[in-house]
Amino acid sequence: MDICSIARPEIVAMKPYQSARNSASSDGILLNANEAPATFVDDPDWKRLSLNRYPSPQPAQLVSRMAELYGVSESQLLLTRGSDEGIDLLTRVFCRAGQDAIVECSPCFGMYRIAATIQGARVIDVPRQAENGFQIDFDALQRAIEEQQGVRLVFLTSPNNPTGDLIEPDQLERVLRACEDKALVVMDEAYIEFCPAASASELLEQWPQLVVLRTLSKAWAAAAVRCGIVIANPVVIELLKRVIAPYPLASTAVDAAMQATTEDAAGRQKRFLAAVRQGRQDLYEFLLKCYWVSDTWQSKANFILMRVTDADELVNWCGDRGIRVRNFNSQPQLAGCVRLTIGSTVEMTALKSALQAYGDQLNGERV
Numbered sequence: 001m002d003i004c005s006i007a008r009p010e011i012v013a014m015k016p017y018q019s020a021r022n023s024a025s026s027d028g029i030l031l032n033a034n035e036a037p038a039t040f041v042d043d044p045d046w047k048r049l050s051l052n053r054y055p056s057p058q059p060a061q062l063v064s065r066m067a068e069l070y071g072v073s074e075s076q077l078l079l080t081r082g083s084d085e086g087i088d089l090l091t092r093v094f095c096r097a098g099q100d101a102i103v104e105c106s107p108c109f110g111m112y113r114i115a116a117t118i119q120g121a122r123v124i125d126v127p128r129q130a131e132n133g134f135q136i137d138f139d140a141l142q143r144a145i146e147e148q149q150g151v152r153l154v155f156l157t158s159p160n161n162p163t164g165d166l167i168e169p170d171q172l173e174r175v176l177r178a179c180e181d182k183a184l185v186v187m188d189e190a191y192i193e194f195c196p197a198a199s200a201s202e203l204l205e206q207w208p209q210l211v212v213l214r215t216l217s218k219a220w221a222a223a224a225v226r227c228g229i230v231i232a233n234p235v236v237i238e239l240l241k242r243v244i245a246p247y248p249l250a251s252t253a254v255d256a257a258m259q260a261t262t263e264d265a266a267g268r269q270k271r272f273l274a275a276v277r278q279g280r281q282d283l284y285e286f287l288l289k290c291y292w293v294s295d296t297w298q299s300k301a302n303f304i305l306m307r308v309t310d311a312d313e314l315v316n317w318c319g320d321r322g323i324r325v326r327n328f329n330s331q332p333q334l335a336g337c338v339r340l341t342i343g344s345t346v347e348m349t350a351l352k353s354a355l356q357a358y359g360d361q362l363n364g365e366r367v
């Protein structure tokens with residue numbers, strides 16, 4: 001598959017910007033980037049970061065750590081300011097305004113649509129089947145890819161936010177086949193560590209049109225760092241590098257990302273993942289016993305979606321008790337739905353006690 005033939009021609013033709021750090025070594029006397037010769041900050045911890053200097057556009061140490069973590073080669077990887085930036089870059093590189101389209105399967109993460117709208121790309125929605133555990137309608141998805149004009153990106157999320165379900169390998173392969181020579185398939189795996197499923201990045205050698213998104217924001221407990229990872233065919237990575245800002249990652253963030261993913265952190269992550277799985281199961285069983293919860297879905301991520309009669313009332317009830325839960329009431333197919341993140345044991349106890357009290361007062365009203 002010729003990736004360049006589906007990218008925006010002006011991005012393919014463009015001569016990329018050469019930043020000072022890209023075009024010369026960062027050793028020696030640095031008089032090529034209009035920086036200050038020294039920082040004003042005295043603290044040795046901060047001084048170590050050379051705050052007066054522009055950071056490396058793709059810091060070698062972090063690229064190497066991420067390649068090791070995700071089992072891919074460095075040329076298959078781009079570090080971004082969160083997956084949000086990866087989504088934005090893909091849309092800007094592959095969708096021509098007013099001509100091309102992305103495909104999403106709602107309900108899903110809201111930023112696919114936002115990125116497409118900002119770029120002037122059409123959004124083709126293939127709604128999930130609410131009556132079937134929010135499974136994707138793969139027949140309808142295949143039809144949309146084959147019949148609609150200008151499809152360039154197909155966003156799939158596994159596990160999906162907010163429904164928590166997985167895409168099976170044979171389902172992914174079906175979409176990859178349908179996209180051959182016309183579009184990229186973007187597998188957003190923001191939550192994959194919370195379940196035993198294997199990453200789709202294993203399939204990258206076989207499918208040049210596959211892109212995988214990973215993030216440090218969820219299972220690495222580092223949302224503040226803003227570090228996302230696009231994993232794809234090196235041709236896709238090179239195209240994204242043409243569009244990404246010259247210095248997207250602050251030195252402070254790179255340092256934090258290294259610290260957040262050490263071997264020690266990986267050990268703590270194992271315990272965290274086990275705790276989330278346990279907390280998710282406990283909360284699921286608790287919700288099944290709540291007579292006022294009309295639906296709840298088994299989730300493979302660090303959250304659970306449930307449906308109640310009056311989502312606004314429940315969200316306000318929790319809010320009055322200092323507990324913030326996410327209201328999806330106004331979204332298509334999600335009337336009455338609220339998403340609950342799996343927090344610490346203490347947080348889950350507080351949540352359950354607020355939910356119990358909510359049910360008790362509803363019961364009181366009914367009597």
Ligand SMILES: Cc1ncc(COP(=O)(O)O)c(C=O)c1O
Nearest residue numbers: 082083084109161190215217228
């Ligand atoms: C499915 C999905 N993808 C991507 C993101 C964005 O992640 P990041 O923090 O890396 O920008 C989120 C955030 O909630 C998400 O739910």
